[in-house]
Amino acid sequence: MSIVVQFLRSSSDFLFFPGWFLCVLTGLLALYHYGFQCTRYAKLGNKLPGLPFTLPILGNALMVLNKTPTEIFEYALKVYNEQGNITRLWLMNKLVVVLVDPRDVEVILGSNSHLEKSSEYHLFEPWLGDGILINKGEKWRTHRKMIVPTFHQSILKTFVPVFNKNANDLVELLRNEVVGKVCDVHDYTSEATVDVLLETVMGIKKTKESKSSFDYAKAVMDMCGILHLRHVRLWMRPDFLFRFTKQFKEQISHLNIIHTLTDSIIKKKKLEFVERKKKGDVSLYEAAVKETDLEEQGLSSPRDDQSDDNVGEKKRLAFLDFMIEASQILGNKLSDEEIREEVNTILFEGHETMAVTSSFFLCILGVYPDVQENVYQEMRDIFQGSDRTVTFNDTLEMKYLERVILEVLRMFSPVPVITRIIREEVKLASGDYILPKGTTVAIPPFLIHRNTKHYPNPEKFDPDNFLPERCQQRHYYSFVPFSAGPRNCVGRKYAMLRLKVLLSTLVRNFKVTSVVDVKDFKLQGDIILKRSDGFRVILQSRN
Numbered sequence: 001m002s003i004v005v006q007f008l009r010s011s012s013d014f015l016f017f018p019g020w021f022l023c024v025l026t027g028l029l030a031l032y033h034y035g036f037q038c039t040r041y042a043k044l045g046n047k048l049p050g051l052p053f054t055l056p057i058l059g060n061a062l063m064v065l066n067k068t069p070t071e072i073f074e075y076a077l078k079v080y081n082e083q084g085n086i087t088r089l090w091l092m093n094k095l096v097v098v099l100v101d102p103r104d105v106e107v108i109l110g111s112n113s114h115l116e117k118s119s120e121y122h123l124f125e126p127w128l129g130d131g132i133l134i135n136k137g138e139k140w141r142t143h144r145k146m147i148v149p150t151f152h153q154s155i156l157k158t159f160v161p162v163f164n165k166n167a168n169d170l171v172e173l174l175r176n177e178v179v180g181k182v183c184d185v186h187d188y189t190s191e192a193t194v195d196v197l198l199e200t201v202m203g204i205k206k207t208k209e210s211k212s213s214f215d216y217a218k219a220v221m222d223m224c225g226i227l228h229l230r231h232v233r234l235w236m237r238p239d240f241l242f243r244f245t246k247q248f249k250e251q252i253s254h255l256n257i258i259h260t261l262t263d264s265i266i267k268k269k270k271l272e273f274v275e276r277k278k279k280g281d282v283s284l285y286e287a288a289v290k291e292t293d294l295e296e297q298g299l300s301s302p303r304d305d306q307s308d309d310n311v312g313e314k315k316r317l318a319f320l321d322f323m324i325e326a327s328q329i330l331g332n333k334l335s336d337e338e339i340r341e342e343v344n345t346i347l348f349e350g351h352e353t354m355a356v357t358s359s360f361f362l363c364i365l366g367v368y369p370d371v372q373e374n375v376y377q378e379m380r381d382i383f384q385g386s387d388r389t390v391t392f393n394d395t396l397e398m399k400y401l402e403r404v405i406l407e408v409l410r411m412f413s414p415v416p417v418i419t420r421i422i423r424e425e426v427k428l429a430s431g432d433y434i435l436p437k438g439t440t441v442a443i444p445p446f447l448i449h450r451n452t453k454h455y456p457n458p459e460k461f462d463p464d465n466f467l468p469e470r471c472q473q474r475h476y477y478s479f480v481p482f483s484a485g486p487r488n489c490v491g492r493k494y495a496m497l498r499l500k501v502l503l504s505t506l507v508r509n510f511k512v513t514s515v516v517d518v519k520d521f522k523l524q525g526d527i528i529l530k531r532s533d534g535f536r537v538i539l540q541s542r543n
């Protein structure tokens with residue numbers, strides 16, 4: 001400090017300091033800018049259709065920095081409408097290319113070469129570690145191969161009773177707390193989704209007696225909240241700044257709760273696995289691995305017609321049990337830490353995505369009474385006035401409900417952007433453009449699903465968009481709410497099954513009215529698409 005003061009006092013040049021300093025700085029920046037512009041990365045990037053008003057050095061960073069998440073979302077829509085299917089952005093010297101044409105989307109997502117996630121995913125690391133959402137290369141391949149069979153239909157069917165219990169608990173809660181009043185239904189769908197995941201992923205039932213399961217569920221929801229905040233408040237993203245926030249301290253405490261409980265359950269489940277082995281219990285996982293292999297080779301297809309609805313309590317295991325089993329069968333390939341990372345990843349990926357889909361679904365039914373009536377009519381046809389719970393076979397009959405869910409996923413795709421970093425040059429399919437090595441590619445399902453070529457009236461909520469004949473006419477990559485290709489969502493079937501059980505049960509019990517029209521929904525897209533104005537609906541009991 002004293003050296004600086006001495007320098008300032010003694011230097012008669014001090015008054016001129018800002019001038020020469022600025023000159024040197026400008027010169028250096030100009031040199032850097034010129035050098036950068038001569039690289040192949042910049043040259044190829046500049047050939048792509050870009051945003052207007054690109055500044056030297058800063059690129060388009062200012063356009064994004066001073067906007068709220070809702071404004072960014074509106075801005076992205078505006079840019080898409082003006083710009084079309086390819087938009088280049090320079091965030092300082094980082095090239096980001098937004099691709100919306102399904103042919104280009106296929107080039108990236110359909111390939112086995114572009115599987116690496118972009119640097120933005122590092123925010124998840126403290127919680128998800130190097131789990132399947134983030135990891136890459138051989139680790140991703142091995143883990144994915146182990147995890148895929150745990151979502152096999154034969155295993156998912158065993159969860160139907162859990163899904164039913166969870167849906168009926170939610171009906172009871174809503175009946176007791178909100179019938180006839182305006183409520184933000186997301187508060188309820190979010191908590192119900194954590195509960196159902198706790199039981200099917202971890203094997204824990206949330207009970208009033210077990211405080212740790214309550215704390216765990218709350219910690220999971222709060223961690224999702226912190227991740228959202230870090231996405232929204234850009235200054236919170238760098239780790240060195242985040243360390244000074246109160247959310248950092250809260251994160252440490254939440255992660256402590258999450259990791260402590262997961263570790264103790266892994267220990268317990270390992271012992272249970274040994275016991276099951278001793279007893280010679282038949283493993284659902286081993287059978288699922290074989291079935292998955294056959295299905296992948298096209299030698300078998302999932303058997304929807306099987307009527308094994310009533311899989312007993314005893315046979316049902318959680319995802320965590322299967323991970324332990326996979327790890328043992330494959331010769332201890334997963335450490336406890338890796339199992340924990342995968343369990344946390346599945347909880348994170350499954351939670352908000354399913355919760356917002358349920359919330360948007362209810363709001364949409366509230367806006368379109370005719371759609372709601374059609375869903376209800378389908379339930380009356382299936383259940384014939386009985387109040388029995390849903391079976392797996394019932395879900396196969398819910399064709400209209402399925403189309404409504406898919407249309408909700410089209411219009412309000414929960415994951416607003418999927419990103420990849422490109423490690424080799426890529427020629428696009430839609431035009432004569434090359435993405436240079438190192439490009440961050442952003443693929444926004446929300447915009448892809450609004451392409452008038454594939455959805456002539458994209459703002460109209462129309463479940464018939466998912467009639468088989470319409471789907472056949474569309475490009476496969478024009479509907480990507482679950483991503484697509486080798487790194488698509490492993491939980492897709494789980495999500496659809498659970499959503500059908502939950503939403504059919506809610507429709508059988510309640511009539512929904514929305515207090516806001518679709519055009520007035522205030523959408524906010526950070527990690528997960530949400531409504532910043534809340535998911536406000538009124539529920540009325542049907543009987």
Ligand code: HEM
Nearest residue numbers: 132133349350353354357414415481482483489490491495
């Ligand atoms: C409506 C519900 C869901 C939607 C819309 C959805 C969407 C997606 C999307 C778009 C991705 C790709 C993300 C990316 O590349 O950045 C993804 C990945 C993933 N999802 Fe889902 N998801 C849903 C439900 C679930 C559920 C219920 C689970 C598990 C219980 C799950 C587990 C995963 C996992 C583990 C990945 C990472 C796969 C990989 O990178 O290999 N998802 N999901």
